[in-house]
Amino acid sequence: MQEKIIILDFGSQYTQLIARRVRELNVYCEIHPFNHLPQFDDTVKGVILSGSPYSVRQDDAPQIDFKSLEQKFPVLGVCYGAQYIAQHSGGEVKPSSIREYGRANLQFIANDNVLMKNISPASQVWMSHGDTIYSTPDNFEIIASTDTVKVAAYHVAGTNTYGIQFHPEVTHSTEGKQLLENFLVDICGCKQDWNPDAFVETTIAELKAKLGDDKVVLGLSGGVDSSVAAVLLHHAIGKNLHCIFVDNGLLRKNEFEAVLDSYKHMGLNVRGIDAKDRFLSQLAGVKDPEQKRKIIGRVFIEVFDDAAHEVQDVKWLGQGTIYPDVIESVSVKGPSATIKSHHNVGGLPDYMKLKIVEPLNTLFKDEVRKVGKALGIDPLILGRHPFPGPGLAIRILGDITPEKVAILQEADAIYTNNLKESGWYDKVWQAGAIFLPVQSVGVMGDERTYEHVICLRAVGSLDGMTADWSHLPYELLAKISNEIINNVKGINRVVYDISSKPPATIEWE
Template sequence: MHETIIILDYGSQYTQLIARRVREAGVYSEIHPCTIPTEEVEAMNPKGLILSGGPCSVYDPEAPQLDGNLLSLTRDDGSPVPVLGICYGLQAMAHLLGGDVEGAERREFGRAQIQFPEGNGASELFDGVPSGSTVWMSHGDHLTALPEGYEIIANTENAPVAAVRNLEDPHYGVQFHPEVVHTDFGRQILENFAYKICGCEGDWTPASFIEERTAALREKVGDRHVILGLSGGVDSSVAAALLHRAIGDQLHCIFVNNGLLRKGEWEQVQKTFRDHFHMDLHAVDATDRFLEVLDEVVDPEEKRVLIGNTFIDVFESQTDEIAEELGHRPTFLAQGTLYPDVIESVSFKGPSATIKTHHNVGGLPEELNFELIEPFRELFKDEVREIGRLLDVPEDIVGRHPFPGPGLAIRILGDVTRERLDLLREADAIFIDELREKDLYDEVWQAFAVLLPVQSVGVMGDERTYENVIAVRAVTSVDGMTADWAHLPHDFLGHVANRIVNEVPGINRAVYDITSKPPATIEWE
């Protein structure tokens, strides 16, 4: 059992960032809804509690409130469990304990400079944080009166109460958001809470995860067999590497070429997992089958459904072949589910509104009758990448940008044909190659090309052309939930456009997407 800091989610858009920052400090953290019973929290024996921000006002009738018993939890040695309230979490603590929380005359969103008043004693929470450093505010309410037994330990020009602490118990609250990158010393603040206040030693590392999970998988699987749908993306690739380390030839990977892969991906995945890792890889080229069902389909949701259903049919067929070879059906199905997917299902706010069907092709039917193995369901993407590097997964896979399960089908707006797929693959490969060549690939979170359903007039070789338009897209992001368009150098974009138009017959114009998320999504479909 790792030392654990529990994060209670009050609906903040930043809750996942809190967990990530704590884990980056080497301390395991878990997110739970703020409605979780206190006795369940107590049973987890946490080293500390963090109360997240949230969109509500504590004085609203429907606002989630803090169970006062959480402030009385003790650890095995009898010491009180430290608590850190962030934004709404601070206000919930103050409201419960008799302090006053009111709507501010001037709401505060954005950067502010934090100051530490003299005479309140040194605060371990801000050890190493200089006065005048930047913090990120995002609130419309503020404290106007402190609960009894609390003192102010920080303020800003607009927030007289920017941070507080209890004079007896290790209970703290901050009005700003230390988890976001805009807070200069936010990482230091959360590390101070974890180490100086909670007394953590930092026993959470990717290497320790590999050893523990390998042993657990061996015990769970025993002499039985596991199948895994390998896409060539980060999650399934690292899951395959971990499972192969644990159970060797008892793992059977199924890699389906749906005809919608990136240039060279069909060959690369087979070379990596069959030749490098020596895995039992069942690679099936079902391009014709997928393109047949996609013929003249232009609606993006219909594309997803057809691709998903066809994938299931092919997957089932390959599973039957594996079962015939083994003389019995594999017991387990492994998937690369990540922690954000789990968090979404238990969030205080509930699952997000469906903007589009999830990019990952999956949803295998229950009648397949497998036991599920999800080795990464407690991990974030960046943790999976680090584990992949430790497992010797090649960097061109483990460092790869996210790629949607429906593949290039949703990066071709309109009808999906072999000809249009070939155009998109070539243009996309040029864009990605140039990003790598100019050391820009790792500077962006995701980059790709989109083939538009329009044609434009051009002049090439003194002749008029009427050909396709390609859009290139690159964004910066932390987790894909929000994203900004990448401000790539103009000279670089001009060079990419010139190469695409000159080297890909059938394209005579390239445009760059400069829309952020929101209001747009990262993908075009």
């Protein structure tokens, strides 16, 4: 059985980041809300208590029986977690005289303590708290301080319980990864044996046992997640996997044919369905982005259901759901406020009567790519930028027409090709062209024009949660703009989006 670390989530914005750092150290971990505890079986090697937007002094602050946990497992409290352990052990937590937020340096480090092993003098850490631990019980040993925070880290004597006031998971804590490794390896005894090859071997074995001779139907999108899920399932059940790739008329230029061809070269049992007219006719005249998403989702389910019914005795629906989707659905506060409708297959109607199999639902996006590499999947598929489920429908602001789709496909192709030729495609996380619902005056030759505007968008990100606009070279932007205006009829102006997320989202709709 795979050993693991349990991270109990108290609502911190950094909880997923703790998990990512633990996994980067080749240790498997799971995030669970503090109010939905998992089974703590023999595979659990340790527990991490996350930060929280709450104060431990609030009446409605998250509560956990950490005493029973520390009797069985090593425990590391981070920020709120550290304050919670201190207060519920007899210490005192008060509002900080000066709110600690940002970079700080450790002035004192007890290097003889295993948690602080190999942490440098004056090591930089990231603070983010409004409360401070003012006093600790007699059996608490202070093992790190800053010039303003006396209890920056502590160890409860005679136990494997530790608390740190700073956030080791963020890159601003320059030796945070070392501290986490000290906890995982030296204190919890983790073997650091969780890697893509191990995941592939274990997952294929589990899928074989779970599915047997059953048939599975899976909707491919051309993206990383569904492609990796398909190959894992293919390794487990072979031709009993039936893949369906739908052309909704809103893919990028020549994408349907190119992706379908690459899937067939991978040995997948895949069927392509041309449903362009069905989607575009349903979208005619619709301008509201939420309505577009709902129409596309509904029509996709109808097309997918028709195709699935042609497979005899199918029992399972395969999906490329990844871990952030799972975490979101069981978060501390429940699913977050809807910013945009979910754009994957998502809520399938009851009449399909299919059981769900999600081979990637424990992985983050970067881990999915590593697994895909271990499976030998074409780097062109693994390196593809994220592309929204509704496709170009939400990159055409306003109503959708075949003419606008064709214009955007041409402009987007020129943009993407230039990024690839210049070496910039792999340097940005996501890029795309947006068709704006405005026209502008231009001059071509001796003629006045009044034509459409294309906006270029390119961002850098780790996981799409936050993103910064990419500083593409002026010379490259100029070349792309000239090629689009000269070659795409109907466009006479190109602009570049320099908004970051937040406050702007990556997609415009």
